[in-house]
Amino acid sequence: MPTHLEQELNDLLRKILEMADIAIESVADAVQSLKTIDVKLAQKVIQKDSILDKLEIVIDEECGRILVTKQPAAGDLRLILAILKSNTDLERIGDLATNIAKETIRLEGKSLLKPLIDIPRMTEVCIKMIKLAFQAITEKNIDYAKQCIELDKDVDELNMQINRELFSFMVENPATISPAFGLIMVAKALERVGDHATNIAERAIYFIEGQDIRHQE
Numbered sequence: 763m764p765t766h767l768e769q770e771l772n773d774l775l776r777k778i779l780e781m782a783d784i785a786i787e788s789v790a791d792a793v794q795s796l797k798t799i800d801v802k803l804a805q806k807v808i809q810k811d812s813i814l815d816k817l818e819i820v821i822d823e824e825c826g827r828i829l830v831t832k833q834p835a836a837g838d839l840r841l842i843l844a845i846l847k848s849n850t851d852l853e854r855i856g857d858l859a860t861n862i863a864k865e866t867i868r869l870e871g872k873s874l875l876k877p878l879i880d881i882p883r884m885t886e887v888c889i890k891m892i893k894l895a896f897q898a899i900t901e902k903n904i905d906y907a908k909q910c911i912e913l914d915k916d917v918d919e920l921n922m923q924i925n926r927e928l929f930s931f932m933v934e935n936p937a938t939i940s941p942a943f944g945l946i947m948v949a950k951a952l953e954r955v956g957d958h959a960t961n962i963a964e965r966a967i968y969f970i971e972g973q974d975i976r977h978q979e
Contacts, residue, residue, distance in 0.1 A: 767832050771841060774824055775900065778845050778852070781817045782896050784810065785852045786889050788859035789955060793885040795866040796948065797878045804866035807859055814856035821849045836972070844899060844962075844969040851958040855892070858951040858958075865944050875931065875941040884920045884952040887913055891959035898966035907970070910963035917956035924949040 788807050795803035825846040828834065834842060891910045898907035928942040967973060 767828070767834065767838065770824075770828055770832070771838060774821065774828070774842070774845055777817065777821055777824070778848060779896060779900070781814060781821065781849070781852045782892060784814055784817070785855040785859070786892055788814070788856055789862075789885060789952075790889060792859040792862035792866070793878075793882060793948075793952075795863055796869075796874075797882060799866060799869055799872070799874070801867055801870050804863035807863035811856045811860045814853055818849050818853040821845065825849075837969075840969045840972060841899075844965040847965050848895075848899075848962045851961050855955050855958050858955050861951050862948050865948055868944065869941075872941070875928075875938055875945060878945075880920050880924050880927075881945065881948060881952065884917055884924075884949065884956075887916050887920070888952055888955040888959060891917070891956055892962070895959050895962035895966055898963060899969060902970050904967055904970050907963040907966040911960050914956045914960045917953055921949050921953040 788810055791803055792807045794800065795807065825842050828842055829839075832838075891913050894906045894910035894913070898904065898910065925946055928946050931938045932942045
């Protein structure tokens with residue numbers, strides 16, 4: 763039978779995975795709302811952000827309580843720290859999804875500057891990254907974390923590609939500056955989602971191997 767600590771850690775893991783699912787859904791729905799200018803869907807994304815905020819508080823409190831009352835040893839301690847810090851990243855991913863949804867609302871009644879191609883691609887990569895990062899934690903498999911970190915390059919390249927294309931629109935026609943800038947901000951938000959997924963993957967590696975790879979070249 764699992765110990766009381768093991769049960770608490772499993773519960774903590776279940777909660778952070780639930781939070782990850784909500785964050786992923788929020789990002790997907792936010793971009794879908796933008797693609798179709800679906801204001802109702804955008805509003806749902808914004809409303810859902812409060813669920814992530816509440817979960818963040820619950821997970822923070824549970825991590826703190828376990829740390830104080832159980833004084834977990836090495837491996838369990840690293841898991842709790844990975845969850846504690848990933849918790850913050852997921853909450854911020856929710857905020858970024860909200861920012862994208864707000865762009866949809868700002869565009870209500872207008873059409874997009876151009877059909878979205880690279881932004882949905884970025885979204886797919888970001889979602890894959892989040893899934894890989896948590897797969898690394900749940901399966902204690904460092905390869906998934908490394909795959910996640912490697913994919914961040916694709917997100918950065920797509921972001922630069924989107925920027926180049928939209929800046930050319932702005933130069934050719936000043937009337938496109940406002941809608942183009944809105945899409946540049948959306949791409950930047952997705953680039954930040956990729957960064958947060960990378961943070962989670964780095965924490966997965968720390969949990970599995972006890973090695974902090976942040977800031978390494």
